[in-house]
Amino acid sequence: MELRSVEELMDLLHACRGAWDTPDRSGDQVDLHDHALQTAALLRRSRPADKELQVAGLVHDIGHLLRPGDDAGHADLAADAIRPLLGERVSRLVRLHVAAKRYLAAVSPERGLSPQSALTLRRQGGPMTHREVLAFERDPLAEDAVTLRQADDAAKVMGLNAGVLEDWRTVLELVAAGRVRLGVMD
Numbered sequence: 001m002e003l004r005s006v007e008e009l010m011d012l013l014h015a016c017r018g019a020w021d022t023p024d025r026s027g028d029q030v031d032l033h034d035h036a037l038q039t040a041a042l043l044r045r046s047r048p049a050d051k052e053l054q055v056a057g058l059v060h061d062i063g064h065l066l067r068p069g070d071d072a073g074h075a076d077l078a079a080d081a082i083r084p085l086l087g088e089r090v091s092r093l094v095r096l097h098v099a100a101k102r103y104l105a106a107v108s109p110e111r112g113l114s115p116q117s118a119l120t121l122r123r124q125g126g127p128m129t130h131r132e133v134l135a136f137e138r139d140p141l142a143e144d145a146v147t148l149r150q151a152d153d154a155a156k157v158m159g160l161n162a163g164v165l166e167d168w169r170t171v172l173e174l175v176a177a178g179r180v181r182l183g184v185m186d
Contacts, residue, residue: 001066001081002080002081002083002084002085003081003082003084003085004084004085005085005176006085006169006172006173006176008085009059009082009085009086009172010165010169010172012062012065012066013033013036013058013059013062013165013168014033014165015065016031016032016033016035016036016061016062016065017031017032017033017034018031018033019031019032019033019064019065019068029156029158030155030156030157030158030160032061032062032064032065033165034160034162035061035155035156036057036058036059036060036061036062036165037058037162037163037164037165038154038155038156038157038160038162039057039058039060039148039151039152039155040054040055040057040058040162040168041155041162041163042057042151042154042155043056043057043147043148043151046147046151047147050144051171051174051175052086052087052089052090052093052175053093053144053147053148054171055086055090055168055171055172055175056090056093056094056097056148057148057151057152057155058168058172059078059082059086059090059094060075060078060093060094060097060148060152061074061078061152062078062081062082063075063076063077063078063079063081066078066081071120071123071124072120072123072124072125074098075094075095075096075097075098076095078094078095079091079092079094079095082094085176086172086175086176087175087176087178089141090175092141093141093144093145093148096139096141096142096145096148097145097148097149097152098124099128099136099145100136100142100145100146100148100149101113101117101121101124101149101152101153102121102124102125102126102127102128102132103128103132103133103136103137103142103145103146103149104146104149104150105121105126105127105128106127106128106129106130106132106133107133109127113153114153114156117153
């Protein structure tokens with residue numbers, strides 16, 4: 001599936017309400033909709049000028065909706081779906097959010113993960129090897145991917161009001177139109 005319009009993406013994001021990262025709801029405590037809003041809001045707070053990073057936070061887990069139960073492939077599926085609409089940088093950040101989890105598990109093993117993230121880490125390859133860590137650190141988007149991952153990990157708070165999805169429509173339209181690049185708006 002490739003998303004071609006902001007309206008299609010908004011419909012998919014709205015469909016995340018009541019959808020969970022695991023088909024049996026045994027995973028994280030918030031649905032994909034609230035998780036997306038919380039992740040994007042945390043990124044807006046920490047990196048207010050980087051609209052592409054914020055949008056990556058909003059859409060990073062749509063692969064769970066597109067193919068329920070595919071923990072290992074959800075990031076690639078989401079990245080492929082949003083690339084035509086949101087561009088290469090947003091797509092790469094979405095793709096890298098799982099690698100960033102594996103990276104952080106390797107370099108900061110004391111850092112806590114939610115029980116579901118700890119479980120899926122094993123399915124996603126476990127902590128990176130030393131060689132994988134070095135390769136990841138050379139990626140120009142590594143720092144941004146780690147920032148996305150940290151927001152992803154923190155955005156699992158039941159009952160937290162992170163705004164409404166409609167608040168993101170204009171930002172999505174700007175990113176989709178290519179008028180936002182590397183945090184700079186036309």
